[in-house]
Amino acid sequence: MSKKISLFDQVGGLPTLDRVHKRFYDKMYAHPWLGKFFEGHDQQAIELRQTQFMGVKMGGAMRYPGMALELAHRRMYITLEQLELRQSILRESLEEEHVPEPLIKRWLKIDAAFWGHIKNDSLEEFQQVDLKYERPLIVPNPDA
Ligand code: HEM
Structure with a gap:
């Protein structure tokens, strides 16, 4: 019986995830x-966590020892517009690393499956979250 090859192996395994996420966070950190x-957050630590998280979701033999996404992002007011912008930057990074288009589509579909854990539908709803001692982080669009 033939074994199905995981998306993780199809994209080239850990070296590909490492390269994509380095490129991706270079762009994210530089984004206006x-x-x-991301100010004050160590880029390499976030790259590693993203690689571990996606590695698991793509079927790699990896462990994700990080926080639940809802908890990791709860003090940030993140909207659908920002998630879409983030995904266009992720797509650009995948294309620049020559990941084939059908695999890019599968990668982005997995990514989008977790937006529900992170997305805020309105400022009112966000302001009702009990953040205990954490400071809320709301970043207005500098171009708006
Ligand atoms: C515009 C959207 C997003 C922004 C601005 C954002 C920002 C951040 C920031 C600042 C952190 C560091 C949190 C901390 O260390 O306290 C973080 C962690 C993380 N994010 Fe996001 N994120 C976004 C969307 C996503 C999405 C869609 C995913 C997954 C599909 C994701 C996966 C992760 C993971 C795995 C961590 C590591 C959590 C840990 O260290 O335990 N993020 N994110």
């Missing part, structure tokens, strides 16, 4: 709007 969320 989304970059503000």
Whole structure:
């Protein structure tokens, strides 16, 4: 019986995830709007967590020892517009790393499956979240 090859192996395994996420977070950290969320956060640590998280979801033999996404992002006011912008930056990074288009589509579909854990539908709803001692982080669009 033939074994189905995981998406993780199809894209080239850990070296590909490492390269994509390095490129992706270089762009995110440099971004005039989304970059503000990452100020004071170690880029290499976030790259590693993203690789572990996606590695597991893509069927790799990996472990994700990080926080639940809802908890990791709950102090950030993240909207659908920002998630779409983030995904266009992720797509650009995947294309620049020559990941084939059908695999890009599968990668982005997995990514989008977790938006529900992170997305805020309105500022009113966000302001009702009990953040305990954490400071809320709302970043207005510098171009708006
Ligand atoms: C515009 C959207 C997003 C922004 C601005 C954002 C920002 C951030 C920031 C600032 C952190 C560091 C949190 C901390 O260390 O306290 C973080 C962690 C993380 N994010 Fe996001 N994120 C976004 C969307 C996503 C999405 C869609 C995913 C997954 C599909 C994701 C996966 C992760 C993971 C795995 C971590 C690591 C959590 C940990 O360290 O335990 N993020 N994000």
